[in-house]
Structures are given as structure tokens and as C-alpha cells.
Amino acid sequence: MGAVSLGQFLTLFGWFSITVVLVFLLLIARFYQRFAGEKTFYEFFLIPIVLFGVAAVRYSSIDQMAGDAIADLLLAAGGLALIVLCVFLYWMMTRNR
Numbered sequence: 001m002g003a004v005s006l007g008q009f010l011t012l013f014g015w016f017s018i019t020v021v022l023v024f025l026l027l028i029a030r031f032y033q034r035f036a037g038e039k040t041f042y043e044f045f046l047i048p049i050v051l052f053g054v055a056a057v058r059y060s061s062i063d064q065m066a067g068d069a070i071a072d073l074l075l076a077a078g079g080l081a082l083i084v085l086c087v088f089l090y091w092m093m094t095r096n097r
Contacts, residue, residue, distance in 0.1 A: 005063055007060075008060040010065075012056055019049055019052070022048060022082070025085075025086070026042050029042035029085075032093055041088070047085075048078040048082040048085070051077050055074035055078065058070060058074070
């Protein structure tokens, strides 16, 4: 097993940074569900975390920052899921206000 390249380190570090933000969003959705009594589906925030993680591992395994079709599709699916979840959470928290 060789040394970790800078590209691999930055890819995985970026994923951990994004995961911290997504866990924070998950906790906001869980807090709102508990105290407002409305279903926010906060568990689904794990989907983008997993998709981004698999893409980061794939990019790290090939030591490449972009250009892999499978990892690009995983990132796109994770981004789309995150957009849908954030818009839904925003709508839940701001409707009737």
C-alpha cells in the first residue's frame, strides 16, 4: 500500500467537510420534526452523505479529481437528492409564516 497522494487526501477531506454540514442539516430537520410535530424525513439526509462518500472513495481509488462517469453520476444523484431535501425542509419550515 502506497502513500496517500494530495489529490486523494483533498477528496476525502472534502467529503468529511461536506458530511459535517449535511449532518448539521439532518439535526436541524430532526429538531424541527420533534418540536413542530411535522414529518421532515430527516433520515433521508443520509442518502446524499452515502452517495457523496461512495463518489469520494471512487475518485480516491483512481487518484483522479474528475472525469469518472460513475463517480460523476453518484455526485449528480447526491446533489439532486440534497436539493430536493433542502427545498422540502425549507418549505416545511416556512409555509404558513
